Amino acid sequence: MGASGSLFMLKMNNNNFEGEIPFSLQTCTSLRNIDFGDNRFTGKIPPWIGSIAFLVSTLRLRSNFFVGHIPQQLCNLAYLHILDLAHNSFSGTIPNCLNNLTGLIILDYKIGNLSQLQTLDLSLNHLSGRIPQGLSSLTFLSNLNLSYNNFRGEIPLGNQLRALPDPSIYEGNPLLCGFPVSTNCSNDTSNPKDPNDNGDGNDKLWFCVSMALGFIVGFWGVCSTLIVKKSWRYAYFRWFDDIKDKAALAIAVKAATFQRKL
Incomplete structure (x- = not known):
């Protein structure tokens, strides 16, 4: 050949x-x-x-x-x-x-x-x-x-x-x-934007997840401290009882004052 x-x-x-x-x-x-x-x-x-x-x-x-x-x-x-x-x-x-x-x-x-x-x-x-x-x-x-x-x-x-x-x-x-494909070119034509990009939705999702995780960690952090520390637990319940008594007293005083006005 x-x-x-x-x-x-x-x-x-x-x-x-x-x-x-x-x-x-x-x-x-x-x-x-x-x-x-x-x-x-x-x-x-x-x-x-x-x-x-x-x-x-x-x-x-x-x-x-x-x-x-x-x-x-x-x-x-x-x-x-x-x-x-x-x-x-x-x-x-x-x-x-x-x-x-x-x-x-x-x-x-x-x-x-x-x-x-x-x-x-x-x-x-x-x-x-x-x-x-x-x-x-x-x-x-x-x-x-x-x-x-x-x-x-x-x-x-x-x-x-x-x-x-x-x-x-x-x-x-x-x-x-660009023409004739369906993807439009952004300003940076070397990196055309992904039409399925959903950055805002992802940001909102991560914000909600972080809020939920923060609440869970904070709540169980306080509860576990009260369970482990006996002195803190007693102090917390005393404080809670004081708040309850003060609130009940304030309500009773307001009720008595209201009845006298009637």
């Missing part, structure tokens, strides 16, 4: 191939379509795919066991129409493809180089960070699936993403907010 320099299409999907993508494919510089989907391939996407297969229009690696980051070299695939990496175990952020930068930028990345991209499926991976603002500039993008990852923050605004209003595109990313 490595000597097939004129090979235009490599379709190996729906088999049980395993192992890593063979290094010998580097000589297949005329490839236009690569489909390794639905197999048992492992390892990382080799970065040389982006350098030797720059004319590729379809790259389909879905439903395998690939791991690691999405290589920055995929940004060189300027003619790419379909990129399907779903159902793998990719992690990290979506790479920055602006001006062929080589690093991964967590807070500000764009994929503007893939201007011909029509289908992007990254679902069911472990990708994280924010969704690149550059997605909104992909004017040919008609199919998008970012579901079941760990994306966070506000979904980028832009005409192209506004034309894809299906919230299932972003399903399984609970930290995303």
Whole structure:
């Protein structure tokens, strides 16, 4: 296979191939379509795919066991129409493809180089960070699936993403907010507010619990002291009897005074 320099299409999907993508494919510089989907391939996407297969229009690696980051070299695939990496175990952020930068930028990345991209499926991976603002500039993008990852923050605004209003595109990313999902973004878009947050109710509940505990502790504290300390118990009952006698005397005096007035 490595000597097939004129090979235009490599379709190996729906088999049980395993192992890593063979290094010998580097000589297949005329490839236009690569489909390794639905197999048992492992390892990382080799970065040389982006350098030797720059004319590729379809790259389909879905439903395998690939791991690691999405290589920055995929940004060189300027003619790419379909990129399907779903159902793998990719992690990290979506790479920055602006001006062929080589690093991964967590807070500000764009994929503007893939201007011909029509289908992007990254679902069911472990990708994280924010969704690149550059997605909104992909004017040919008609199919998008970012579901079941760990994306966070506000979904980028832009005409192209506004034309894809299906919230299932972003399903399984609970930290995303903004159109078209139901969670609104707060001022801090990196930490969207949990719509089920009930802080005031919890405060009231803890206040009532603390009041009840305080009453119970105080009541039984006094009672246990009277039970243990005999002298205190006698003093308490004497004081209680004095209060009772004084109250009875005051009531009797008031009653006698009232009767005389009649």
